[in-house]
Amino acid sequence: MTESAEDAKLLPAVTAAVLVIGDEILSGRTKDRNIGYIAEYLTAIGIDVREARVVPDVEEEIVDAVNALRARYTYVFTTGGIGPTHDDITADAIARAFDVSIGEDPRAIAMLLEYIRPEDLNDARRRMARIPEGARLIVNPISKAPGFRIGNVIVMAGIPAIMQVMLDNVAPQLTTGIPIISRTVRASCREGDIAADLGLAAQRHPAVSIGSYPFMEDGQYGTHLVLRSRDTQALEEAYNEVAALVARVVPTPTARLA
Template sequence: MTEGIEAAAKPATITAAVLIIGDEILSGRTKDRNGGYIAEYLTAIGIDLREVRVVPDVEDEIVDAVNALRARYTYVFTTGGIGPTHDDITADAIARAFGVSIDEDPRAIAMLLEYIRPEDMNAARRRMARIPAGARLVVNPISKAPGFWIGNVIVMAGIPAIMQVMLDNVAPQLATGVPMMSRTVRAACREGDVAADLATIAANHGTVSIGSYPFMENGQYGTHLVLRSRDAQALEAAHNEVIALVARMTLAAG
């Protein structure tokens, strides 16, 4: 085998969706911190997050969302709804979506007993050991209650600190694509001042996406121009053109 074949065979794009489950998110009682974290994490390892959905603690809606997303993307990451209370129904909904049974998993019970005394293992806590048939467990080193991975769906806790260590656990096992690279140029102008020229640069570099993000600092308008691409050469060329554009505008504003 010649050197570099493995890298050459790496797919350009691996896609993902995040399904955030919980009435508390939709009511505003809890502010979601998981979607943005997962987006940044996946981008860094070469997975494109294409969609984020939020659904209530309603089994039919969870099932419908899971089935729609898992058919469309390489991976689906869910957060929330795998705790000990009556409204933690994610595991049951995932089992139903895949058409498999669900029951207490001895592996999950063993994990929970590392954290919970046997005399405290009541019916509510045992709910956290109910795992759909055929699923792999996702280790949770904080509170030991595991997530699970079935098909292309990875089910994680809603508590951010626990979700993050679960994601660390599964990340080495994920297929990844070519990482997305980015460059940022700060411009002392409004979006509308550069929109036409940016459109021309974007048209000339089809593999580079260019976004503009306005801000205000010390009473002055400005725009961050963000370029993203998997093609390093195209990205560098477009980046140089944007730098030149900003320099011309700065000189003209003199």
């Protein structure tokens, strides 16, 4: 067994949930682009995203979701609802979830003044400087309005470009685990052609997650078999068995790293 695999057995998993906040997502007016980005980013640094939720701009629902998720996972990453308008209520909801006060933060005001002229810092823009008591600010080099972190909850903007730079800034502060490695076997066959044998292979390799994902290309059916594990040796053994399985079913399988 590899050293990293041994470590993976000894260390608890670092887990996360993503909470997307906003009526515009639920109505379909805005298409979410944050969940997938955050999940891929966190997976690469050894944090397992276990759940994603979308809630409306309703304080009670935000509070309930934050409290449920922060009790269940190592981290909760929220996006949306920290702008200057009346329906940007995420900061207030987070303060309520943690039972702390909220007010205008001088540090956040100073950040906003790097981008906004003092005479343009109206009441609406000052809303973006309202931060729950005890929270640490997350730098936003694009528009300067900060995100914040309180406890295990990381609160970020909904605009993808701003969320991404906030995530870059907060990531070095996070506890991370051993990243998951994945490999893919591309099979030119239908899922049903290999499902039974693939299930047996999965039973023989419990340290490896094996998933099958059908696709169609140029009018032909195919299946991507994706193997994921923190144990490189176990992954290689499972990969070799699955590749051999596909070779028996399909004359010329194509396998590649992913």
